[in-house]
Amino acid sequence: MAKAAQKQDPAATVVKRGEGVSHVYEILRNEIIELKLVPGSPIDETLLSERFAMSRTPIREALVRLAADGLITTLTNRTTIVSNIDFLQMGAFFDALTLMYRVTARLAASNHVAEDIPAIRAHQATFAAFVEERNVLGMIAANRDFHVAIAEAGRNPYYTALFKRLLDEGRRILRLYYHSYDDNLPRQYVTEHEDIISAMVARDVERSDALAIAHADQIVRQIRSYISADNRSSPRIQL
Amino acid sequence: MAKAAQKQDPAATVVKRGEGVSHVYEILRNEIIELKLVPGSPIDETLLSERFAMSRTPIREALVRLAADGLITTLTNRTTIVSNIDFLQMGAFFDALTLMYRVTARLAASNHVAEDIPAIRAHQATFAAFVEERNVLGMIAANRDFHVAIAEAGRNPYYTALFKRLLDEGRRILRLYYHSYDDNLPRQYVTEHEDIISAMVARDVERSDALAIAHADQIVRQIRSYISADNRSSPRIQL
DNA sequence: GGCCGACGCTCTGTCGACAAATAAAATTTA
DNA sequence: TAAATTTTATTTGTCGACAGAGCGTCGGCC
Structure with missing residues (x-):
């Protein structure tokens, strides 16, 4: 067998x-x-x-x-x-992903109710646990669930649906490109998640937005670095 | 028969x-x-x-x-x-619709190529023709096609897909609530569309954004007025 | 020897039928 | 008479089968 x-x-x-x-x-x-x-x-x-x-x-x-x-x-x-992963539209993907990070974080800060918090914290705990285990694939999945929970607290199903789709696509891309484990990045994500939670609980929309931007940029940068590391066999010509 | x-x-x-x-x-x-x-x-x-x-x-x-x-x-x-039209989530709908008007207009201003323009102008012409005919249902459909064409010129399929869904949902709502024909509104839309086109052609992102906001607000206000006119049998209590 | 067309094979798109699940009707019972 | 329960009927979910559309193969022709 x-x-x-x-x-x-x-x-x-x-x-x-x-x-x-x-x-x-x-x-x-x-x-x-x-x-x-x-x-x-x-x-x-x-x-x-x-x-x-x-x-x-x-x-x-x-x-x-x-x-x-x-x-x-x-x-x-x-x-x-x-479906193939479309590299030509990677820019569109990053753009949409960043926007959804932002609007869901903003809405969650505005619209969440106290009952939303435990689920969000639970996902964050799961994420942190995977970080300790250095389980990258678990991290990616838990990260997705964490942000979906925030989106749901924002209570806009149109955003939530698109965000889910983008996060899942992100999981595919990360699986495809993930190579080396960097100790620093995941821990930074844990901290960023904690900040996002506290800004949301404080109902600070602008701070939530700013943190979401930073978080998205961080993730986009990470994926980009994976991709370019993968392209090292065909390096870009530097003028 | x-x-x-x-x-x-x-x-x-x-x-x-x-x-x-x-x-x-x-x-x-x-x-x-x-x-x-x-x-x-x-x-x-x-x-x-x-x-x-x-x-x-x-x-x-x-x-x-x-x-x-x-x-x-x-x-x-x-x-x-x-599916029923969910009135409780009308706010979420308006919010998402406005955001998609904005991002697609911005992206179209940045990313469009010359070949995109004729199709957009054609849809606008169709829209204007329906306005002359006072054909409201035709207007609604042509308006949808016009904005979809702009979204496609922006070249972000994630936005385009969500925008399509929102515009179609908008068509349902408008059909449901449309009652009286107001001469002024449609003509204003024609003008607004023209402005949106010229800002896009000029690749003026910020102006496109501003026009998109105004356009979206106008449409949201229109739908809201239809809805509240329909609710006149159960008026809101004014304190 | 290489290109073109007929043949056959595989897989998809569609069909008609059957069985489970639910809603409605009919019947019984208190 | 009204409520509860069984029976009936409708409608969905699933099945196995068939037929058409591509794709690869083989043979023929230039």
């Missing part, structure tokens, strides 16, 4: 009628974001239907949802592939 | 293999936005499959796409209904 089979495949779980589609959707979504499914690789419906022990119909509906999220690309009458 | 049958139902069109789903999707999407399908009303898959002369499978896949757009709501094992 393959070694991977030791860890129980969640696809094996039996689900009730009406949950089949979301079950497949959630699992595939995770595997795409975690790059277990390589960008550009084809997706075989028949294979999936065997793996999930379902007919192709619910599989296809899950794929339609993933396509709506932009995680997969459907080539009509041909095949569907895991 | 019903009078509606005089206008050829686009559902009757025969489509090639692989286009069935998008065909259904487009038509239903339009009917939801144009409120031909009333918010809250149930959607019968069997009925649709008869109407489109297709099996339920492609119909269901189209419905999944609409659900991803937030245009319909699926109640598991029960039924799916046309």
Whole structure:
């Protein structure tokens, strides 16, 4: 048996009628974001239907949802592939990500209620724990949950939806480019998160905004450095 | 025969293999936005499959796409209904709409190329023509296309996607609340559009931003006035 | 020997049917 | 008569099967 089979495949779980589609959707979504499914690789419906022990119909509906999220690309009458990460639009991605960091932080400072805080702190604690463990992939996921919680406290579902999509895309990019662990960065993120929380609790919109900008810049800079480190084989020409 | 049958139902069109789903999707999407399908009303898959002369499978896949757009709501094992317009979140809607007006206008001023202009001007001309005809519903649709064209010139697909969704939601709200035709407003919009174009062509980011804010405020104010006019039966208590 | 077209294979798009889940109707019971 | 419960009916979720559209392969032709 393959070694991977030791860890129980969640696809094996039996689900009730009406949950089949979301079950497949959630699992595939995770595997795409975690790059277990390589960008550009084809997706075989028949294979999936065997793996999930379902007919192709619910599989296809899950794929339609993933396509709506932009995680997969459907080539009509041909095949569907895991969406590629588009380097040309990296600028647009960073721009949108930064803006969403800002507006969600601002709204959270304005609109949060006391009940929102525990969940946010819990995600931050999880994040800090992963930092101690030097578990980068756990950090990335916890970071996503932390910021989503803040966005939800801001109570603008349009922003939250876009932010989720961007953060997930960020997870894919980070997985793709992550190479070396730098002790300093994660600890700095922990501190920045703490600052963001306190500004939010104090309902200080402008400070929340400023911190969000700094945080976003930091993350963008990190991703950029990963990318350029990866491009070292084809260095930019310096004039 | 019903009078509606005089206008050829686009559902009757025969489509090639692989286009069935998008065909259904487009038509239903339009009917939801144009409120031909009333918010809250149930959607019968069997009925649709008869109407489109297709099996339920492609119909269901189209419905999944609409659900991803937030245009319909699926109640598991029960039924799916046309999404209601959520008045409690009207503030969030206006906020996001204004922000997208702004960022797309800014980006268009920065990133547009000469080839983008003709399409934008064409949409503006269409809009102006509808104003002359006093065709409000046409105006609303043309206005949407105009701003989408600007967003596309800004070349940030994340913003464009959210903006489209917001503008479509706006079309639904306007259809719902539109009552009386005011001669002045539409002409003002035409002027504002012209200003937006010239600021964009001049690559004046800040002026584009300012105009976008003013334009958005104007539209938000208009929708708000429609809504409050509609609520006249239950007036707010003035203290 | 290389290019072009017919053939077959694989995979997707669509179909009709069945079964579970829920809502509505009918019936019983207090 | 009203409430509770069983029965019926409708509608969704899932299934297995078929047919069309590409893609690769093989053979023929220049």
